[in-house]
Amino acid sequence: MGNQDSVYRVYSVAEIRAIETDALAMQADAGNADTMSLMQKAGLAAAHLAAELLTQAHAKILVLAGPGNNGGDAFEVAALLSAQGHVVHVLQCGETANYSSDALSSRHKAQAQHVQFIDTAILATLPADWALIIDGLFGIGLKQAPEGSIASLIRDINKLAAELAIPLLALDVPSGLNADTGQVTGADGIAVCATHTISFIGNKTGLHTGAGRDYAGEVSVATLDIPANFFPPGKARLNTAASLKGILQPRKQNSHKGSYGDVIIIGGASGMVGAAILAARAAQFSGAGRIYCGIPGVIPLAPSYDSLHPEIMFRSPEDMDFHNHHVVIGPGLGTSASVQALLTKAIKSAKTLVVDADALNLIAADAALAHLLAARTAASVLTPHPLEAARLLQQGVAEVQADRLLAARKLAQQLNTVVVLKGSGSIICEANGDLSINTTGNPALASGGTGDVLAGVTGALLAQGCTAAEAARIAVWAHAYAADELVAQGVGPIGLTASELLPVIRQNLNLLTKR
Ligand SMILES: NC(=O)C1=CN([C@@H]2O[C@H](COP(=O)(O)OP(=O)(O)OC[C@H]3O[C@@H](n4cnc5c(N)ncnc54)[C@H](O)[C@@H]3O)[C@@H](O)[C@H]2O)[C@@H](O)CC1
Ligand SMILES: [K+]
Structure with a gap:
């Protein structure tokens, strides 16, 4: 990951703490030539964003200040907004005596700016005509689930903001x-449901995956003037359209169908034939040169061609040689013994490989297949949803979701492959632990067939020469962004079909090839 992608980097709390320590040491070495503390800079950046969110002068703003330095940031922003003429109330949830010197000085500033300090009893008596609520309860120092009065406060604040639509x-x-994980802390935990989050120093992984996207809202980053060389390349980045530019090259005039690879889709057990056809159509719409649909065995009423897309060729996968083919195996495959032989053949010989759905379950149930996959040296991509990932890792789905980054990293390393852990903020992880968190997508994708489409798109991109990580990142982005675009047009989230994604994915892939 080079310097050019610094804007896409996302960090763990430990990495942020290390950057902060280095930055503070630099400030000290420079003899504090920079007179503003990081907390003051954090408050200033937050006040700028707050001003953008406010539509009126003299707005009434409620600021929640917790017991640590996140509370210090809250005092700072309260002071600045009060100085701008807004009516600011601060609800302080920490002992004044316990604050750091930075937080105390921000608190004094807030007092000097006539911010009104209130408690929950007073809050209940005030008219609820707030224009903005600012959450400075806990930041990266959260230790356990908020409990008791703070949990009640968070519940009330979430309700208030939703009712007032502020x-x-x-x-x-x-x-x-x-x-780090994007999980709400604690079994019955509660978290502030923000419309906007301003992430200090660097972007943070947990804001973008799991429950993170639902709780963080729109995320912006304030680096607090820390110089770029203080930010290590890190192991994680966001998967955005801009981060994918330049991978798909414009096609050469002097090219032919052989230039764009042969994809074989293997899947479609009895009653599940549609899954294989969807994946095959997805590969067709995503630019592969030739697409074969291989439905194993003899299935009564299995189609011999796709009447809507007769360009897809139907062949018996048992009779095909996979060496020069890009194989996508799994959609609707079933788990019979005969398909196991096909999976073994695919792992052993496919030029590139995408493993999805039932093929993942077969690997989860058979250590020999897992070893075979791990020994593969050619490109492979696995596309599990959390339950499939849980089976592969021999753990519960809750454990996978509790730390999606860790689960994706373990799987990618164990199976020596690129893993796409699907879900909100899909994670694309390489065997060396480098990962990308996807930024597109919405619940319209929560319907049967969308996974088959993703597998087909990934196979087509491998066929066109992308590396496993590139294919997975582009496919995940283009697939999920198609759902975003369709929802924006009113096609979903309710009732979006996997088939409707196809032409929009095609548009998105073409968009990425434009310079
Ligand atoms: N240290 C610095 O230089 C900077 C810190 N900044 C801010 O400081 C934050 C980190 O500050 P802290 O390390 O003080 O941590 P926090 O302010 O996030 O929270 C830690 C405090 O909350 C308490 N706490 C944690 N979980 C709790 C729970 N469930 N119930 C009740 N109390 C709980 C802890 O005992 C501690 O007092 C960042 O998130 C950021 O907002 C920024 O101002 C940027 C600069
Ligand atoms: K907070």
Whole structure:
């Protein structure tokens, strides 16, 4: 990952703490030539964003300040917004005596700016005509699930912001959310449901995957003037359209169908033939040169051609040689013994390989297949949803979801392959642990067939020469962005079909080839 992709980097809390330590050491070495503390800069950046979110002068703003430095940021932003003429109330949830010196000085500033300090009893008596709520309860120092009065406060604040339909701005992290994993902390935990989050120093992984996307809202980053060389390349980045530019090259005039690869889709057990056809159509719409649909065995009423897309060729996968082919195996495959032999052949000989759905379940149930896959040296991509990932890792689905990055990393390393862990904020992880978190997609994709489409798109991109990681990243982005575009047109989230994604995915792939 080079310097040019610094804007896409996402960090763990440990990495952010290390950057912060280095930056503070640099400030000290420079004899504090920079007179503003990081907290003051955080407050300033948050006040800028708050001003953009406010539509009126003299707005009434409620600021929640927790017991640590996140609370210090809250005092700072409260002071700045009050100085701008807004009516700011701060609900402080920490002992004044326990604040750091930075937080105390921000608190004094807020007092000097006539910010009104209130408690929950006073809050209940005030008219609820807030224009903005700012959450400075907990940031990256969250230790456990908020409980008791703080949990009640978060519940009330979420309800209030939703009822008033006002912005709720989280400072650094929505309080209660684990900034690394994107999980709400605690079994019955609660977190602030923000409309906007301003992430300080760097972007954080937990804001973009699992529950993170639902709780963080729109995420922006304030680097607090820390110089670029303080930010290590890191192991994680966001998967955005801009980060994918330049991978798919414009096609050469002097090319032919052989230039864009042969994809074989293997899947479609009895009652599931549609899954294989959807994957085959997806490969067709995604630019592969030739597409074969291989439905194993003899299935009564299995089609011999696709009347809507007669360009797809139907062949017996048992009779095909996979050496020069890009194989996608799994959609609707079933788990019979005969398909196991096909999976073994595919792992051993396919030029590139996408493993999805039932093929993943077969690998989860058979250590020999898993070893065979791990020993493969040619490109492979696995596309499990959390339950399939859980089976592969021999653990519960809750454990996978509790730390999606860790689960994706374990799987990619164990099976020596690129893994796409699907779900909100899909994770694309390489065997060396480098990962991307996808930024597109919505619940319209929660319907049968969308996974088959993703597998087909991935296979087509491998056939066109992408590496496994490139194919997975582009496919995941183009597939999920298609759903975003369709929802924006009113086609979904309710009732979007996997088939409707196909022409929009095609548009998105063509968009990525434009210079
Ligand atoms: N250190 C710095 O230089 C900077 C820190 N910044 C801010 O400081 C934050 C980190 O500060 P802290 O390390 O003080 O951590 P936090 O302010 O996130 O929270 C830690 C405090 O909350 C308490 N706490 C944690 N979980 C709790 C729970 N469930 N119930 C009740 N109390 C709980 C802890 O005992 C501690 O007092 C960042 O998220 C960021 O907002 C920014 O101002 C940027 C600069
Ligand atoms: K917060």
